[in-house]
Amino acid sequence: MIEAVGLTKRYGAKTAVYNLSFQVRPGTVTGFLGPNGSGKSTTMRMILGLDRPTAGHVTIGGHPFRELPNAPRQVGALLDAKAVHGGRSARNHLLSLAQLSGIPASRVDEVLGVVGLQDVAKRRSSGFSLGMGQRLGIAAALLGDPQVLLFDEPVNGLDPEGILWVRNLMKMLASEGRTVFVSSHLMSEMALTAEHLIVIGRGQLLSDMSVRDFIAANSAGFARVRTPQTEPQQREKLTTVLTEAGGRVMSEPDGALRVTGLALPQISDLAHEADVRLWELAPHQASLEEAYMQMTQAAVDYRSTDDQLAGFQQGPQGALPGQLPPGSAPGAPGVPQGPPQLGWYAPPPPQPGQPHPGVRGSVPAPPAPVPADQNPYAQQAPEAAPAAPPAPAPAGPAGPGLTKNDDSTPGSDTPEDAR
Numbered sequence: 001m002i003e004a005v006g007l008t009k010r011y012g013a014k015t016a017v018y019n020l021s022f023q024v025r026p027g028t029v030t031g032f033l034g035p036n037g038s039g040k041s042t043t044m045r046m047i048l049g050l051d052r053p054t055a056g057h058v059t060i061g062g063h064p065f066r067e068l069p070n071a072p073r074q075v076g077a078l079l080d081a082k083a084v085h086g087g088r089s090a091r092n093h094l095l096s097l098a099q100l101s102g103i104p105a106s107r108v109d110e111v112l113g114v115v116g117l118q119d120v121a122k123r124r125s126s127g128f129s130l131g132m133g134q135r136l137g138i139a140a141a142l143l144g145d146p147q148v149l150l151f152d153e154p155v156n157g158l159d160p161e162g163i164l165w166v167r168n169l170m171k172m173l174a175s176e177g178r179t180v181f182v183s184s185h186l187m188s189e190m191a192l193t194a195e196h197l198i199v200i201g202r203g204q205l206l207s208d209m210s211v212r213d214f215i216a217a218n219s220a221g222f223a224r225v226r227t228p229q230t231e232p233q234q235r236e237k238l239t240t241v242l243t244e245a246g247g248r249v250m251s252e253p254d255g256a257l258r259v260t261g262l263a264l265p266q267i268s269d270l271a272h273e274a275d276v277r278l279w280e281l282a283p284h285q286a287s288l289e290e291a292y293m294q295m296t297q298a299a300v301d302y303r304s305t306d307d308q309l310a311g312f313q314q315g316p317q318g319a320l321p322g323q324l325p326p327g328s329a330p331g332a333p334g335v336p337q338g339p340p341q342l343g344w345y346a347p348p349p350p351q352p353g354q355p356h357p358g359v360r361g362s363v364p365a366p367p368a369p370v371p372a373d374q375n376p377y378a379q380q381a382p383e384a385a386p387a388a389p390p391a392p393a394p395a396g397p398a399g400p401g402l403t404k405n406d407d408s409t410p411g412s413d414t415p416e417d418a419r
Ligand SMILES: Nc1ncnc2c1ncn2[C@@H]1O[C@H](COP(=O)(O)OP(=O)(O)OP(=O)(O)O)[C@@H](O)[C@H]1O
Pocket: 011, 014, 015, 016, 034, 035, 036, 037, 038, 039, 040, 041, 042, 043, 185, 390, 391, 392, 393, 394
């Protein structure tokens, strides 16, 4: 089991991880999710003893990584698939790692077969595609047949078949009773791979719960309603009627309406009474991806200037910024101010200082409560101006014995391959 307690990492003025506490249990795949720059890699590096926490601690099986006897036999990790000596063949790269840890050469051929690189084992890794590099990194992680495995974005660069393979491999490793911790920024992928999810944003814990509970807690149901496109006044009339009846109405990009707070038969009856024709009335479930986007919205550091979600924050009862919650508009209860808004309906994101309802109760409490003025995120309420982009991260650390060398000829065999 991996256990982090009050884990904090600062790089100068930059706080990459703040007061993070969680457990990763054996026998299941635990997904580690967060937007770009949220602190996933930093957390993994601290777990692996490659970065020293500024505060708090993290252990594997009760010991800090650096105190584990013969750590490569107990813990395997894929952090940066590019951290490979490019002049070496795939087989020789793995052989050198195996020799450092007293692992027999026969195991090298075994893992090459597991990851499907047996036919290119003698080719220089500098000629490998991104996906082949990922497979080589996974092979290195599996080398010591460890009980604990950490994978940082393992599906990066893989084709659909490769993604499916990684998904099945993770599940198989967990079914063997191993602890499998996989980072990703793709909720859709994690929903298919992981049983448990730890979600962070700006280095802080947003959610720690099973995928099943995450779906139950975050997937809001809604009705999709469409009126004839040729008669926009019908759409406006229906919006008013549904809102007055207590529903919440938002616009879908294709012009349909997304309605929550009213049952389908009610919507049908109200439309009938208002003499509005419906071309569509269907129940829908908000996708997990939407719920995740909503949850992490306040914690996104890097955003396109074209992003429709920029500045999107859900206030009380799902209101958008500048939009009063339906039913609270002064003078005209239930009537929305202005046209229906574009957006999603999902539970509001956690507020700084308040644990998200999804945070598992069994997670150990951080060592000591931190006064708000020491919390680097305490000032970053949803309404606050976006944070300045953080300093660019340095190149990822190379694993033990791994160096980068680009002076080789791609794809060619090496003299070492004669071994
Ligand atoms: N060595 C470092 N020095 C300074 N800042 C750093 C360092 N390492 C990471 N950071 C910063 O810490 C924050 C967290 O980075 P980290 O790489 O852990 O995020 P991440 O969630 O893994 O992101 P991604 O999904 O893009 O890989 C970022 O703002 C990053 O710029």
